[in-house]
Amino acid sequence: MTQPRYTQIVQSLPATVPFVGPETQIRARGEPFKARIGANESVFGPSPRAIEAMRDAASEVWMYGDAESYDLKQELSARHGVTPAHIVVGSGIDGLLGSLVRLVVEPGDTVVTSDGAYPTFNYHVAGFGGVLHKVPYVEDREDPATLFAKAAEVGAKLVYLANPDNPMGSWHRGEEIVAALDKLPDGALLVLDEAYVECAPEGTAAPVDVDDPRVIRMRTFSKVYGMAGARIGYALAAPELISSFNKVRDHFGVNRIAQAGALAALRDTAYLDEVRGKIAASRERLAAIARENGLEPLPSATNFVAIDCGRDGAFAKAVLDGLIARSIFVRMPFAAPQNRCIRVSCGTEADMAAFAAAFPGALDDARTDQPE
Amino acid sequence: MTQPRYTQIVQSLPATVPFVGPETQIRARGEPFKARIGANESVFGPSPRAIEAMRDAASEVWMYGDAESYDLKQELSARHGVTPAHIVVGSGIDGLLGSLVRLVVEPGDTVVTSDGAYPTFNYHVAGFGGVLHKVPYVEDREDPATLFAKAAEVGAKLVYLANPDNPMGSWHRGEEIVAALDKLPDGALLVLDEAYVECAPEGTAAPVDVDDPRVIRMRTFSKVYGMAGARIGYALAAPELISSFNKVRDHFGVNRIAQAGALAALRDTAYLDEVRGKIAASRERLAAIARENGLEPLPSATNFVAIDCGRDGAFAKAVLDGLIARSIFVRMPFAAPQNRCIRVSCGTEADMAAFAAAFPGALDDARTDQPE
The missing domain is CATH 3.40.640.10 (Type I PLP-dependent aspartate aminotransferase-like (Major domain))
Structure with a gap:
């Protein structure tokens, strides 16, 4: 009994996944995230x-x-x-x-x-x-x-x-x-x-x-x-x-x-305008949180903000891990030098508050683990 | 400004559609069907x-x-x-x-x-x-x-x-x-x-x-x-x-x-059993309608019944057209000799009644158009 004969292309492909989904991470953690602000979903929901x-x-x-x-x-x-x-x-x-x-x-x-x-x-x-x-x-x-x-x-x-x-x-x-x-x-x-x-x-x-x-x-x-x-x-x-x-x-x-x-x-269209307003406000809030922590938020035309963590990709990854450990789901760019940033999606007031509360500790831990 | 360079395969493909959907037919007709029993959908709906x-x-x-x-x-x-x-x-x-x-x-x-x-x-x-x-x-x-x-x-x-x-x-x-x-x-x-x-x-x-x-x-x-x-x-x-x-x-x-x-x-699972019962009853009803019209229903293990119209594909197609014209959405096999049949999905009592009412006229018209 032979295996199926896959195409040449398929034989050469790795079994990679473009992204690991939040549900997969939630199962690994055993509990939901306090703030789901990592996949650029719109927490404001549909109309x-x-x-x-x-x-x-x-x-x-x-x-x-x-x-x-x-x-x-x-x-x-x-x-x-x-x-x-x-x-x-x-x-x-x-x-x-x-x-x-x-x-x-x-x-x-x-x-x-x-x-x-x-x-x-x-x-x-x-x-x-x-x-x-x-x-x-x-x-x-x-x-x-x-x-x-x-x-x-x-x-x-x-x-x-x-x-x-x-x-x-x-x-x-x-x-x-x-x-x-x-x-x-x-x-x-x-x-x-x-x-x-x-x-x-x-x-x-x-x-x-x-x-x-x-x-x-x-x-x-x-x-x-x-x-x-x-x-x-x-x-x-x-x-x-x-x-x-x-x-x-x-x-x-x-x-x-x-x-x-x-x-x-x-x-x-009225709801779309309302969401645009919420996104703009949340971008401002994310930028403010970045600045409160001494970091630079990048200008954004999207429903997320890239926050420059000021060092290299390894450091930003440590910050990201600290946020995940604190139940904040965020992601980060894959390639240098953009991977000096973490990427945080817009969220509700509660999401923003949870992120604001978790961010200083995540940064401190990263700085402790990776002294300059 | 040149056109996109399509692959060899794509260049060779016709722009065919596997099926014309009922919505497309409804738009062409300008009104919905009395009975939508052509796509083997389950009119009994989900649980x-x-x-x-x-x-x-x-x-x-x-x-x-x-x-x-x-x-x-x-x-x-x-x-x-x-x-x-x-x-x-x-x-x-x-x-x-x-x-x-x-x-x-x-x-x-x-x-x-x-x-x-x-x-x-x-x-x-x-x-x-x-x-x-x-x-x-x-x-x-x-x-x-x-x-x-x-x-x-x-x-x-x-x-x-x-x-x-x-x-x-x-x-x-x-x-x-x-x-x-x-x-x-x-x-x-x-x-x-x-x-x-x-x-x-x-x-x-x-x-x-x-x-x-x-x-x-x-x-x-x-x-x-x-x-x-x-x-x-x-x-x-x-x-x-x-x-x-x-x-x-x-x-x-x-x-x-x-x-x-x-x-x-x-x-x-209780609902699944209920639907199975409704499908079985509707298959019986379709078989009975076929026999009432002097035709042979094929045994079915599915949620539809193929009805042998007793002649060739052109005749079955005429019957099908007569049903469509009477606002009954059904389909038929594509290939001979299976295309001697029309294929009617199980439906509600109302669907069955509408089909039973339309079928004799569709058959008569087909027989008139295509005398043996």
């Missing part, structure tokens, strides 16, 4: 109308979801001033990135991203046999000029750029990104991940011509809309690229309850 | 406890779902007498089939299925460049001996067998399938799709040794559990094969609400 829509949809879940996400695409197209043919709805940006990589990357194809940028994108590129080239951040930002120059150098088929950036919270003005497109080499497709754009300053969303075949933009209901567990997001691009998703996507794969919730969330 | 669990989970959807589906796997492992390492949870059998095909099929690899069996499996095989060989049904059943002989002949890496079968509702005793494994050639992996097994006669589930590396079994919450729109299912196999899914799957891709609902559904 009450979205919750109501999802609750109402629960009894209808015996029906498959609409394979075309028609109603949601209608609403999105009105909002973005595009046609439904410019939109594909998928099971979150993770799912859409997987489909997109599959559409363009075959074994040996080159792809460019920033060192320390979203690891799930890298996971998909490796999973389809792509060869990933990484460029450094420039002043803690993913840098279009550096990315596009590398893409030209290696003949990349795909270039990843998040704006705003995760894990640093930094951003570019959208028009700067559009201006930089002149440097994107022919035949390279830019994936512009705008997961956090709804809580960024006015002008951060790139005013890309939706028919421009060089760019696909990704949006999600996981972050500011507070629906990470629902697995629903969308991409905006030229109709030809959008329709190519129909060749590979799981047509009935978007949860029916998620579709109902996303539609209601989108329509509740 | 009230599952609905309650999903409603409760709606406000928690700001959190990502557990990437390990730990609680659900615990419950499933107890139920199946296996360890959690023998189980992978995914976004429905469709999603799991996609991951599985990706794990083993590279361009040019051969795969075997039955002509007229589940088209979404074929979609995945084509999507990864596999070469599909089809064998005929034998007496309206997918036939292990024929499938395995073809697999040996073409050196298949993957063989698909649904038990019970969709679209015919036929089945084999599980022990017959296990006995037939001796004929499965070395290096071929059998995908045993047991989507409908919960409403099949005792003994239909194949008593496969879960550590046998030759077989992976797939189960779903979409059918008898009444949660098609939730996108959640699981596979049972040897730990090595199960862990390989971690190389390619969307780790955070299973909806949090779906996980909560599936766990509650699994625990409500």
Whole structure:
């Protein structure tokens, strides 16, 4: 009885996981975290109308979801001033990135991203046999000029750029990104991940011509809309690229309850404004806590703040471990020199108070363990 | 500005959709169906406890779902007498089939299925460049001996067998399938799709040794559990094969609400029994309606009944069109000679009454249009 014959790519892949989830950590600890502010989830939750829509949809879940996400695409197209043919709805940006990589990357194809940028994108590129080239951040930002120059150098088929950036919270003005497109080499497709754009300053969303075949933009209901567990997001691009998703996507794969919730969330613009206000206030609070501890908070256009712990990655890791030990779930950047920071998501007043209470002790312990 | 450079496989793929969804048909009609009994959804709905669990989970959807589906796997492992390492949870059998095909099929690899069996499996095989060989049904059943002989002949890496079968509702005793494994050639992996097994006669589930590396079994919450729109299912196999899914799957891709609902559904065994009773009664009713119209219902181990319309595929298609025109959503097999049938899902009393009322007219019209 022989084993299954895996593909060459699969045989070469490690059994890695892009992230260890908070539930996994909670089981290892044996108790929940006091503050769950590590995965950039929105603790403020979805719109009450979205919750109501999802609750109402629960009894209808015996029906498959609409394979075309028609109603949601209608609403999105009105909002973005595009046609439904410019939109594909998928099971979150993770799912859409997987489909997109599959559409363009075959074994040996080159792809460019920033060192320390979203690891799930890298996971998909490796999973389809792509060869990933990484460029450094420039002043803690993913840098279009550096990315596009590398893409030209290696003949990349795909270039990843998040704006705003995760894990640093930094951003570019959208028009700067559009201006930089002149440097994107022919035949390279830019994936512009705008997961956090709804809580960024006015002008951060790139005013890309939706028919421009060089760019696909990704949006999600996981972050500011507070629906990470629902697995629903969308991409905006030229109709030809959008329709190519129909060749590979799981047509009935978007949860029916998620579709109902996303539609209601989108329509509740008052709640979105309210959440934006809460995020802005929590960013201020996180910055203040950093400063109270003698540390520098980085400016953020997202629902989290990177706090510069002032030394190297080993030190920041010790601080992070001290926070985890004190029941505060946070994360940190993977790559130097960004890994001098910890990354703390916005939270409720209680979350902020718990973080403020735990942070000095975590810093003290780290300084004791690692004297300068 | 050049177009994205798609992979060779993607360039060769048609933009086909495995199924046109009922919502798409409803929009084309401009009104809902009187009876939605075409997609083998469970009109009886999920367990009230599952609905309650999903409603409760709606406000928690700001959190990502557990990437390990730990609680659900615990419950499933107890139920199946296996360890959690023998189980992978995914976004429905469709999603799991996609991951599985990706794990083993590279361009040019051969795969075997039955002509007229589940088209979404074929979609995945084509999507990864596999070469599909089809064998005929034998007496309206997918036939292990024929499938395995073809697999040996073409050196298949993957063989698909649904038990019970969709679209015919036929089945084999599980022990017959296990006995037939001796004929499965070395290096071929059998995908045993047991989507409908919960409403099949005792003994239909194949008593496969879960550590046998030759077989992976797939189960779903979409059918008898009444949660098609939730996108959640699981596979049972040897730990090595199960862990390989971690190389390619969307780790955070299973909806949090779906996980909560599936766990509650699994625990409500009384409701499962109730639904089984309703399915059995509805199958009887469908069979009686067929006979009242002078037609033969096929025996069924599923939540639908194939009704032999007594002539060829064109005639059955005319009957189907007549039913659709009368606001009854049903489907039919794709391949001859199974396409002499229409396929009608179990339904409520109201669904059955609507079908019974519409069927004679649809048959009359078809006979008028296509005189023998």
